[in-house]
Amino acid sequence: MQQVLIVEDDREIAQLVETTLTREGFICRRVADGRQAIATFQDWQPDVIVLDLMLPELDGLEVCTRIRQQFTHKDPYILMLTARGEEIDRVIGLSTGADDYLTKPFSPRELVARVRALLRRSLRHGDPQAPAAANVYRSRHFSVDLDRHVASRQLAGETEPQHLELTQLEFKLLAAFLSYPGRAWTRLQLIEKLWGDDFFGDERVVDTHIGRLRKKVEPEPTQPSFIKTVVGVGYKFEDERS
Numbered sequence: 459m460q461q462v463l464i465v466e467d468d469r470e471i472a473q474l475v476e477t478t479l480t481r482e483g484f485i486c487r488r489v490a491d492g493r494q495a496i497a498t499f500q501d502w503q504p505d506v507i508v509l510d511l512m513l514p515e516l517d518g519l520e521v522c523t524r525i526r527q528q529f530t531h532k533d534p535y536i537l538m539l540t541a542r543g544e545e546i547d548r549v550i551g552l553s554t555g556a557d558d559y560l561t562k563p564f565s566p567r568e569l570v571a572r573v574r575a576l577l578r579r580s581l582r583h584g585d586p587q588a589p590a591a592a593n594v595y596r597s598r599h600f601s602v603d604l605d606r607h608v609a610s611r612q613l614a615g616e617t618e619p620q621h622l623e624l625t626q627l628e629f630k631l632l633a634a635f636l637s638y639p640g641r642a643w644t645r646l647q648l649i650e651k652l653w654g655d656d657f658f659g660d661e662r663v664v665d666t667h668i669g670r671l672r673k674k675v676e677p678e679p680t681q682p683s684f685i686k687t688v689v690g691v692g693y694k695f696e697d698e699r700s
Contacts, residue, residue, distance in 0.1 A: 459483060459484065459485050459503040460484055460485070460506070460577060461484070461485045461486075461487075461502065461503075461504040461505050461506075462479050462484045462485070462486045462487075462504055462505065462506045462507070462508060462573065463486075463487050463498055463499060463502065463504040463506070463507045463508070463534075464476055464479075464486055464487065464488045464489070464508045465489055465490075465491075465492070465494075465495040465507060465508065465509045465510055465513065465518070465521065466488070466490070466508070466513075466539065467490045467491060467510065467513055467514055467623075468510070469490075470512075471510075471539075471562070472488050472490070474566065475508055475569065476488055476522040478566040478569055478570060479508075479569070479570070479573065480571075482570050482574075484506075484573070487502060487504070489641045490513075490514070490522045491513055491514045491584075492513045492514070492515045492516025492517060492518070492520060493515040493516055493678065494515075495507070495509070495516070496516070496521060496524055496525070499525055499534070500528075503534075504534050504578055505534055505535065505577065505691050506534055506536075506537060506573055506577065507525070507534045507535070507536045507537070508537050508539060508553070508569075508573070509521060509522060509536055509537065509539065509540060509556070509623055510538075510539045510540070511538055511540035511541075512540070512541070518538055518539075518540075519554050521556065522536055522538065522554040522555050522556055523524055523554045524662040525555070526554070526555035526670065530557050532545050533625035533626065533627070535557045535558075535576040535577065535579070536555060536556045536557050536558075537556070537557065537558050537559075537560055537573060538556040538558070538559050538560070538570055539560050539561075539562060539564075540559070540561060540562065541561070541562045544581065552660060552663050552665070552666050553665070553666060554666075555670070556663075556666075557576055557579075557659065557663055557666075558572055558576060558659040558660070558663070559659070559660060560572055564607075572659075575659070576659075577674075579627075579652075579653050593605065595633055595637050596636070597636055597639055597697035598697050599611055599612060599613055599697055599698060600632070600636060600675070600684075601619065601683070602629070602632055602636050604633060607629065607634075608621070609621075609624050609632055609633075610622060611675055612693045612694075615679065617683065622674055622675065623674070624671070624674060625670075625689070627667060628667065628670060628671045628674065629646070630652055631652065631667060631668075631671055631678060632671060632675065634648065634651050634652070635693075635694075635695030636686065636695065637697075639695055639696065640694060640696060640699060641693070641694055641695075642688045642691045642692060642693070642694045643672035643691075643692045643693055643694060644691055644692040645661045645662070645664040645665075645692050646661060647692070648664050648693070649661060649664060664692075664693075668685060668693055671685065672685050683696075684696060684697050687699055
């Protein structure tokens with residue numbers, strides 16, 4: 459059974475979310491502030507976090523940022539809740555690592571649909587322990603082994619390849635880039651490649667995952683050498699084949 463951490467200081471809304479998701483078969487825990495959220499996440503490792511934007515102690519943006527900075531076995535999906543519907547709030551929320559965005563008031567049916575859509579994405583990531591096709595993608599500095607689910611990088615001056623600690627989505631994103639080096643991908647093409655018809659949300663969530671991947675593969679993430687932005691299009695990966 460999949461686990462959902464509910465981070466909401468409004469008791470009525472928290473109760474509504476918990477009751478709705480429990481009826482749908484999810485295991486839920488509730489906390490009412492940002493610091494409790496971080497502590498519970500570290501101890502419990504939920505599959506999804508339903509996270510209110512406005513919280514005491516630490517707000518939702520800070521909670522989201524701190525969770526994304528941690529390397530854990532589970533990389534949870536984050537559905538951010540807010541009472542404000544302005545465009546800028548959605549952009550800020552996605553930029554800190556949220557996967558989707560739901561504006562209050564919302565219906566229980568919409569909440570369930572959003573949570574299930576997020577979890578369907580993980581079905582396309584696959585089980586890292588399961589057998590896969592024996593494929594290895596290589597470029598001059600990178601290698602992605604689909605069979606062993608291992609990614610590595612070896613820069614000039616390094617005597618040994620460095621293992622990359624990637625989430626399942628980051629692994630698939632890097633594999634997609636290495637499989638078509640030099641290709642310019644639109645956000646919609648990357649969404650189709652990674653999630654297909656199961657995607658439900660804002661296409662700019664791709665920017666968030668690109669930013670997180672850059673932090674792990676680029677020597678200087680603010681001046682990327684490999685994952686390049688193609689203005690007016692999207693992104694492409696540049697690295698000579700080995």
